[in-house]
Amino acid sequence: MVVAKANIEDLGSGSIVGRLKAFYSHFNLTSVNQLDQLYTTDIEFRDPIHIVHGSLALKNYFKNIATNCAFDYIDELVGENAAYITWEMSYKHPMLAWGKPLKLRGMSHIKYTDKIYFQEDSYDLGAMIYENFPILGWLIAFVKNRLGGSK
Numbered sequence: 001m002v003v004a005k006a007n008i009e010d011l012g013s014g015s016i017v018g019r020l021k022a023f024y025s026h027f028n029l030t031s032v033n034q035l036d037q038l039y040t041t042d043i044e045f046r047d048p049i050h051i052v053h054g055s056l057a058l059k060n061y062f063k064n065i066a067t068n069c070a071f072d073y074i075d076e077l078v079g080e081n082a083a084y085i086t087w088e089m090s091y092k093h094p095m096l097a098w099g100k101p102l103k104l105r106g107m108s109h110i111k112y113t114d115k116i117y118f119q120e121d122s123y124d125l126g127a128m129i130y131e132n133f134p135i136l137g138w139l140i141a142f143v144k145n146r147l148g149g150s151k
Contacts, residue, residue, distance in 0.1 A: 047121040
């Protein structure tokens with residue numbers, strides 16, 4: 001795995017992908033306050049759980065999750081005004097896996113000019129939540145094993 005750690009103070013300079021990586025490499029309540037350096041005021045942000053419109057709404061959304069996750073970067077494909085970035089998120093939630101640290105792979109699709117105006121994060125919601133929820137996780141693992149031919 002290739003892990004890119006960028007400097008959060010450099011959000012105003014460098015490539016948009018480098019600035020995005022810096023933002024999420026140090027993702028916390030302090031970095032959320034620097035969101036306007038990276039995203040347009042009319043940002044459209046999507047993930048499997050939410051669709052968020054506008055930088056103020058995105059700040060509020062991020063304030064709820066910024067203390068529970070961190071990102072490492074795996075690969076990227078960068079074009080003139082769009083990029084795809086694969087990552088691995090480490091996260092914890094008291095209702096999942098009895099609060100133990102978890103990892104989840106995903107991908108972000110971004111569209112940008114000088115700032116990002118669209119971001120869609122894709123990941124397996126089942127792997128994130130349902131498979132780590134007590135009892136339900138056991139049931140999903142059981143069904144997967146049966147479908148895979150294990151007995």
